Amino acid sequence: MSTLPRWVLLPALLGALFVLLPLTAMASRVRWANVGALLTSEASLSALRLSVQTSATSALACVLVGVPMSVLLARAEFRGLSLLRSLVLLPLVLPPVVGGIALLYTFGRQGLLGRHLEVLGLEIAFSTTAVVLAQTFVALPFLVISLEGALRTAGTRYEVTAASLGAGPSRVLLGVTLPLVLPSLLSGTVLAFARALGEFGATITFAGSLQGTTRTLPLEIYLQRESDPEAAVALSFLLMIVAVVVIAVARRRVSA
Amino acid sequence: MRALARPLAATAGLLLLAAGCGSGADSGTEPVTLQVYAAASLQEPFAEIGEEFEAAHEGVEVAFNLAGSSTLGQQIRQGAPADVFASANPQNMDTLVGADLAAPVDFTSNTLMIAVPPGNPAGITDLASLTRDGLNLVLCAPEVPCGAAAKTLEESAGLTLAPVSEEQSVTDVLNKVTSGQADAGLVYVTDIARAGDAAEGIEFPEAQDAVNTYPITPIRGADHAGLGQEFVDLVLSEPGQQTLADHGFVRP
The missing domain is CATH 3.40.190.10 (Periplasmic binding protein-like II)
Structure with missing residues (x-):
């Protein structure tokens, strides 16, 4: 701490203020007398329930495909690897609405895959599955980027040792590699969950908006803003609380 | 520290510039x-x-x-x-x-009109045919003007519409129809004019009950x-x- 120049303090404080001030300003607009009624309305509760369910499912999906992706990107060597890495991180920089349009032309009723799924009787359009697809699409890079970085930092020393002692590749991966990066895996999963929770653009473009099926909390907030700004503020505050809880839990888990 | 000083100075300069732009008063x-x-x-x-x-x-x-x-x-x-x-x-x-x-x-x-994808694959003919089972119907949410008009219409015609999605704006409804996601949607006459070949419009007499x-x-x-x-x-x-x-x- 003592090696830090003192002038760092001012921009750092300004930055912190820049993040905290709008949140405080929003909280100050919450009409506390009505908050209970606004938050326990059927529409709000159903949006909250749907948001938590779909975000958890998306986070799980991110782990299932994201962990193998990260391991491959961090450990494998083949031509085009760096290009592949850039491409899978694309949803990180794309506006979510672009992701929504891309998903529409893939899984939509007339999309590349959706066409064939439709024949099989699987309809993704306007279903909760569509919400999970949209959330997974935007959240996946968050898990991959944090896990891949951790894997590179951890290095391969222990893996090489374990292998030389006779452990098979699967045993090395599950018994050595992943336990070493467990904190990053957890924080990556929480990041993915948080990103899924906030997903708006891809969902509204691809999945639609219907209470209890596709209308997640961010969509409900955006809709309430049309007719009842007070309810929108209360719901925003609720989403903020959920986000704070998620971060708090993640920090405790990771540092423990 | 020296490496940081230059970008910092540049940022400060930009901020000053931005502040200066904002304060320019209108002259004749x-x-x-x-x-x-x-x-x-x-x-x-x-x-x-x-x-x-x-x-x-x-x-x-x-x-x-x-x-x-x-x-x-x-x-x-x-x-x-x-x-x-x-x-x-x-x-x-x-x-x-x-x-x-x-x-x-x-x-x-502006009045409402039924929008269907080109060729009308679901064979929509009038307002009553929007109540059919298994139809992917998309409306505006009742909170926005086009949705309020749709609700008025629904009530005055004595029908129950069961949309698969209640969109944020009439443009979102139109996009769901032109992309073939939805079989039908209720949009404004002017949106059909705007969509060109991407959507077909079907007029219905009940539209006069919900003029915006x-x-x-x-x-x-x-x-x-x-x-x-x-x-x-x-x-x-x-x-x-x-x-x-x-x-x-x-x-x-």
Whole structure:
């Protein structure tokens, strides 16, 4: 701490203020007398329930495909690897609405895959599955980027040792590699969950908006803003609380 | 530390520059920008009327803020620098009248129409056929004007519509139809005109029960209230009304 120049303090404080001030300003607009009624309305509760369910499912999906992706990107060597890495991180920089349009032309009723799924009787359009697809699409890079970085930092020393002692590749991966990066895996999963929770653009473009099926909390907030700004503020505050809880839990888990 | 100093100085310089830009006061010789806040559905006709207005007023530029009417209404109530406001329904205008910011007149109207993908794959014929089981019907949410109109229609016709999605705006409904996601949707006549070949429109007699009236007003106390009134006059004039009619709007 003592090696830090003192002038760092001012921009750092300004930055912190820049993040905290709008949140405080929003909280100050919450009409506390009505908050209970606004938050326990059927529409709000159903949006909250749907948001938590779909975000958890998306986070799980991110782990299932994201962990193998990260391991491959961090450990494998083949031509085009760096290009592949850039491409899978694309949803990180794309506006979510672009992701929504891309998903529409893939899984939509007339999309590349959706066409064939439709024949099989699987309809993704306007279903909760569509919400999970949209959330997974935007959240996946968050898990991959944090896990891949951790894997590179951890290095391969222990893996090489374990292998030389006779452990098979699967045993090395599950018994050595992943336990070493467990904190990053957890924080990556929480990041993915948080990103899924906030997903708006891809969902509204691809999945639609219907209470209890596709209308997640961010969509409900955006809709309430049309007719009842007070309810929108209360719901925003609720989403903020959920986000704070998620971060708090993640920090405790990771540092423990 | 030295490596950091230069970008920091550059940032500080940019901030100063930005601050300087904001404080420049309007002087008589500078071009005037008329801020017109208009419902998104008015985009095409208002662009044409705006060009006409600019041609008739040298040194005046018309800038449009096109969005949902309730969003615009909220922005104006929060002090956004609007000179003119054209709303897609009376409700969003009423809140400005209540705040003593507006003196609106109705200038045009729009009715609903059924939109289907090209070729009408689901074989929709009229309003009643939208109640069929298994149909992917998309409407606007009741909270937005097009959804409120759809609800009025539903009630007056004594039907129960079960949409698979209640969208945020009429454009979202239209996109779901043109992309083939939805079998049918309720949009405005003017949206069908705008969609071209990407969607087909089906008229139905019940639409007359839910006509959406558009009010327009200069904003009281705005920077260019006088010019705003002139813009409103142009919209109400014969040529202005003709432009609106060309895009499917109907005189109230």
